[in-house]
Amino acid sequence: MTMTLVEKILARKAGKKFVKPDEIVEVSVDRAMIHDALGAHTIARFRELGMEKVWDPARIVVVVDHYVPNKDIDTAKKCLNIKKFVVEQDIENYYEVGKGGIAHQVLVEKGHVLPGTILVGVDSHTTTSGVVGAFATGIGVDEMAAVFKTGRLWERVPGTIRINIEGKLVPPIMSKDLMLLVLKKLGVSGALFKSLQYTGTTIRQMSMAGRMVLTNMAIESGATNGIIEPDQKLVDFLKGRTTQPFELVRSDQDAEYTETLEFHADDIKEPLVAVPPKPSNAVGVTEVGGTRIDQAFIGSCTNGRLEDLRIAAKILKDRKVDKLTKVIVIPASQEVLKAALEEGLISIFVEAGAVVGPPTCGPCMEAHMGILGPGEVCISTANRNFQGRVGDTTARIYLASPATVAASALKGKISDPREFF
Amino acid sequence: MELKGRVWKFGKDVDTDELFAGRFIMGGDETSQSQYQEFIAKSGLSDVEQRENVPGDFLTNVTKGDIIVAQENFGIGSSRQQAAETLKYKGVRAVVADSIHRIFFRNFWNLGCPAIDLPGISSEFKTGHEILINLRQGTIKNLSTGKEFEFRLIIPTWFIDMVEAGGLIPYHKSLKA
Numbered sequence: 001m002t003m004t005l006v007e008k009i010l011a012r013k014a015g016k017k018f019v020k021p022d023e024i025v026e027v028s029v030d031r032a033m034i035h036d037a038l039g040a041h042t043i044a045r046f047r048e049l050g051m052e053k054v055w056d057p058a059r060i061v062v063v064v065d066h067y068v069p070n071k072d073i074d075t076a077k078k079c080l081n082i083k084k085f086v087v088e089q090d091i092e093n094y095y096e097v098g099k100g101g102i103a104h105q106v107l108v109e110k111g112h113v114l115p116g117t118i119l120v121g122v123d124s125h126t127t128t129s130g131v132v133g134a135f136a137t138g139i140g141v142d143e144m145a146a147v148f149k150t151g152r153l154w155e156r157v158p159g160t161i162r163i164n165i166e167g168k169l170v171p172p173i174m175s176k177d178l179m180l181l182v183l184k185k186l187g188v189s190g191a192l193f194k195s196l197q198y199t200g201t202t203i204r205q206m207s208m209a210g211r212m213v214l215t216n217m218a219i220e221s222g223a224t225n226g227i228i229e230p231d232q233k234l235v236d237f238l239k240g241r242t243t244q245p246f247e248l249v250r251s252d253q254d255a256e257y258t259e260t261l262e263f264h265a266d267d268i269k270e271p272l273v274a275v276p277p278k279p280s281n282a283v284g285v286t287e288v289g290g291t292r293i294d295q296a297f298i299g300s301c302t303n304g305r306l307e308d309l310r311i312a313a314k315i316l317k318d319r320k321v322d323k324l325t326k327v328i329v330i331p332a333s334q335e336v337l338k339a340a341l342e343e344g345l346i347s348i349f350v351e352a353g354a355v356v357g358p359p360t361c362g363p364c365m366e367a368h369m370g371i372l373g374p375g376e377v378c379i380s381t382a383n384r385n386f387q388g389r390v391g392d393t394t395a396r397i398y399l400a401s402p403a404t405v406a407a408s409a410l411k412g413k414i415s416d417p418r419e420f421f
Numbered sequence: 422m423e424l425k426g427r428v429w430k431f432g433k434d435v436d437t438d439e440l441f442a443g444r445f446i447m448g449g450d451e452t453s454q455s456q457y458q459e460f461i462a463k464s465g466l467s468d469v470e471q472r473e474n475v476p477g478d479f480l481t482n483v484t485k486g487d488i489i490v491a492q493e494n495f496g497i498g499s500s501r502q503q504a505a506e507t508l509k510y511k512g513v514r515a516v517v518a519d520s521i522h523r524i525f526f527r528n529f530w531n532l533g534c535p536a537i538d539l540p541g542i543s544s545e546f547k548t549g550h551e552i553l554i555n556l557r558q559g560t561i562k563n564l565s566t567g568k569e570f571e572f573r574l575i576i577p578t579w580f581i582d583m584v585e586a587g588g589l590i591p592y593h594k595s596l597k598a
């Protein structure tokens with residue numbers, strides 16, 4: 001009886017020898033994350049349970065990330081409630097404004113998620129941490145309150161869809177372009193109650209940052225989680241980020257996949273752009289090239305990492321962004337910001353005429369900054385382009401790679417980054 | 422456990438940002454249940470007149486006990502529980518859909534409201550039909566057409582007890598007692 005990586009993790013954590021797709025299991029949770037957007041609600045529900053102490057404060061990570069720094073009284077009040085809870089429960093892993101960044105980035109970068117473990121977060125993009133070979137998924141606040149009480153979670157074992165990708169991505173084609181292609185194939189409901197496991201030579205060559213785009217956007221296909229088998233690159237990445245021991249869990253050689261989808265890097269003939277209102281609406285950049293934009297956003301838990309900023313800076317260096325376009329660059333974490341500063345990337349952005357924000361979610365959703373007005377058009381490196389996602393329902397959001405967004409920022413219209421490469 | 426109600430027919434891919442817009446996420450005082458519920462109820466589906474997948478008169482005419490029957494992929498998107506809460510506090514008792522996104526599915530059940538996925542079911546219902554759901558038997562009946570359908574849910578064994586207790590939080594409280 002063989003199992004895929006995700007089945008193995010769920011079996012172990014359920015104390016079972018074997019699990020199969022669509023079986024219901026109850027597992028122990030290794031890490032639980034709340035952030036500022038839903039943390040106060042989680043805490044209120046936890047208190048409603050009549051509980052005084054969480055099951056294990058050392059397993060909880062609390063991150064302030066959506067509203068950095070706080071934007072209004074409501075936000076400040078909720079964040080105060082969260083901080084009170086952190087102090088009262090003795091939670092060590094707390095990332096206040098200026099200490100962390102976007103939760104999904106912080107969880108990986110600070111070594112909070114290890115191979116073979118289970119992470120839950122009150123956020124759908126918790127799937128991002130699957131990059132370390134963990135089962136990472138999102139839940140709502142009532143469920144998180146129950147996890148805070150019991151340290152346990154039920155799960156419907158997802159069948160695994162294997163996304164196998166071969167070949168070499170040639171810059172400025174990035175992992176984002178690849179993910180938009182995968183989503184075009186799967187659609188926004190192609191993987192409901194399934195897991196996406198990414199395999200193949202393209203993944204092995206890819207940086208951790210590039211891989212995180214794939215696990216991050218797994219949720220956009222409706223998947224329960226996204227996951228990548230651990231390899232030496234991951235082990236090297238985790239060095240210095242954790243002192244905890246971990247085990248590299250892998251799929252069995254002859255594991256049964258629900259389905260295998262084959263892709264080749266050469267399938268991507270040109271950079272892709274997902275047209276509104278679905279992340280699965282990818283078209284070649286030339287098809288929508290010339291579409292006038294009002295805003296260009298580089299950042300988010302999908303594409304706010306150092307290599308994203310590097311490629312954007314390469315395109316923006318010694319050039320000026322379009323006069324009428326708001327260009328917003330937001331590093332995903334303090335660590336990314338510091339590295340970008342040291343490499344001189346931030347001054348490139350500023351000189352080009354972009355505004356650089358503090359590590360936060362930014363105009364990825366209608367939360368804090370960069371909200372779109374009626375009819376505005378934004379090209380964004382984030383993950384969702386639903387109608388009304390970042391403001392007015394008549395605004396339109398195109399999703400693309402940092403390279404494509406940077407090129408578009410220069411021209412004030414959707415543009416092909418190959419022109420600047 | 423039986424649920425009987427009037428049907429509202431929704432389209433496909435109703436997403437969480439549509440059910441509950443991001444700008445309201447930090448609103449509502451979560452420490453005061455009545456204030457919070459009122460806020461969540463009134464803030465949901467705020468841009469409904471610009472949406473094609475929700476009936477235009479849903480907000481004005483939805484009443485307690487109504488049941489949504491939707492096409493595929495209901496509740497896609499964010500983990501914001503407000504997307505499920507707003508339907509509950511507007512009076513929606515259950516959601517039946519061709520398919521339902523995992524997080525919304527869990528959130529809605531956790532509030533004590535069944536979410537039932539059954540491929541093809543949406544084509545059997547229109548807004549205004551009467552629906553009868555028997556949770557333990559696993560049947561859905563369209564009382565307006567007389568047709569009956571069977572479903573098999575993939576849920577924990579204690580889930581229907583949880584719904585009967587009023588949701589996950591009351592269920593946990595009852596366990597403690």
Ligand code: SF4
Binds near residue numbers: 066300302360382
């Ligand atoms: S960057 Fe966007 S998708 Fe990521 S956690 Fe923040 S709001 Fe959610």
